[in-house]
Amino acid sequence: MTYNPLINLRASYDAGKAQGIVSVCSAHPIVIEAALTRAARLRTAALIEATCNQVNQEGGYTGMTPADFRRYVLDIADRVGLSHERVILGGDHLGPNPWKNLPPQEAMQKACDMIAAYAGAGFVKLHLDASMGCAGEAAHLPDHIVAERAVMMAARAEAHAKTPPVYIIGTEIPTPGGATEALDHLAPTTPESVQATYRVHKASFHAQIPQAWARVIGIVVQPGVEFGHDEIVFYDRGKATRLIRALGNMQGLIYEAHSTDYQPETALSQLVTDGFCILKVGPALTFALREALYGLDDIAQVLDPARARLRDSMENIMLEKPVYWRDHYGDDPAAQRILRHFSYSDRIRYYWPMPAAEKAVDDLLKSFNGQALPETLVSQYLPRFYGRIIDGSLQNDVQAILLQSIQDVLELYGRAARDSIN
Incomplete structure (x- = not known):
């Protein structure tokens, strides 16, 4: 039972x-x-x-x-x-x-x-x-x-x-x-x-x-x-x-x-x-996940400035299929652009299961090749995990960081x- x-x-x-x-x-x-x-x-x-x-x-x-x-x-x-x-x-x-x-x-x-x-x-x-x-x-x-x-x-x-x-x-x-x-x-x-x-x-x-x-x-x-x-x-x-x-x-x-x-x-x-x-x-859980993904995206961009950005991919996906945000974020294009990614209502969560979004996330995570992240970049872009990584209480691994973002x-x-x- x-x-x-x-x-x-x-x-x-x-x-x-x-x-x-x-x-x-x-x-x-x-x-x-x-x-x-x-x-x-x-x-x-x-x-x-x-x-x-x-x-x-x-x-x-x-x-x-x-x-x-x-x-x-x-x-x-x-x-x-x-x-x-x-x-x-x-x-x-x-x-x-x-x-x-x-x-x-x-x-x-x-x-x-x-x-x-x-x-x-x-x-x-x-x-x-x-x-x-x-x-x-x-x-x-x-x-x-x-x-x-x-x-x-x-x-x-x-x-x-x-x-x-x-x-x-x-x-x-x-x-x-x-x-x-x-x-x-x-x-x-x-x-x-x-x-x-x-x-x-x-x-x-x-x-x-x-x-x-x-x-x-x-x-x-x-x-x-x-x-x-x-x-x-x-x-x-x-x-x-x-x-x-x-x-x-x-x-x-x-x-x-x-x-x-x-x-x-x-x-x-x-x-x-x-x-x-x-x-x-x-939404607070997927909001935290998105924060961690975007932090990893920033680190990946520093390591390889030529790679496609996750944030840009998500923007394109949301613009191509606006059904989940268009009626919720007002009429101001500048405000819409910010809210698509950073709203507390986190309507970007409806897009993560889409094949194009899953591929963009997968490409981001694979770009690290299973290697530990540079600690200085963690400090810069994912600072709430920095102390735990350097003291060994959190594994320096992208998957561990994503899970911890939600578990926090x-x-x-x-x-x-x-x-x-x-």
Whole structure:
């Protein structure tokens, strides 16, 4: 049976020993390897989640079905020596979002087929999110319709699951992946809103699949954290006081916090203490990976000024297929050029799996011929790794540097979540 610390989160919180778990929301192989390597080293669990747009029964933008994604993650686990029992697979925002342009009945049929595929493939953490309107509906639906559709999906999951899954309900506004509007007026979810979501979902579960309600372990809220293209809103627990208190009225549940990317460790630790025990992170991990790749690109350019630059290759790839950034980065060409590469929302992450990008990265890494990097160039272009390389705690190797760039972020989250004591 899969090791699942999720079921103990509320008990730890009630005992005054709040403990969290880091949810890694990425399909990038280096990010997943970094997360699984850390879990193997600490003998803890690794929670890896895929979104409905990344992975679904039609392939998503990764080209993977849930069964494909499971094999993909477990193959990496085998390579790094992490037992399959320590890998927790989750599905994020599972609902009609990929098909919201279709009529509601058709979109929900596809959403139910998707969650059946997730459950059947062994995903044990399922976020039910039917909050978005479909063709002919309002953008945001009333709570009772959202709950009815969530339970419809949960019933399909129950019928196909090999292991009884745990469920997350609710959603946050704005939608995940980074806000596209100004963040001046961001506010935590109100207690009235979260309690209404809780009550209507509880009633719907009890009316249709009462046995599954005990496995609803979390509810998504906005704790007052967010990131945009070039700004971050940091957690202010004083503004979330009423929301924190509301958790006491929702027996068995903890909060799931989306968009926690780029929060400092003190804020993440406070979030866990305050009941936001599931910390989701994604863009911050690929942002750190991109920083390391571009640092290596700078070093390679010094060593061989004639070689093609990774940054130039990525610019060309993004310009040739602007679908993932064009509607997000405004109309100023100069600002667009910077944001394509350096935005906190990190929409460049959608391009790394493309064959041309994979080849550009592979060419960069091969250009070092397996040789150690000159220490002076590491100091110049990758300074946060310099001390560890010269004292021998980090191998002077491009692959080790890439993995460490991600693990540095994961360690920050892990300390805040206190997940190494699992």
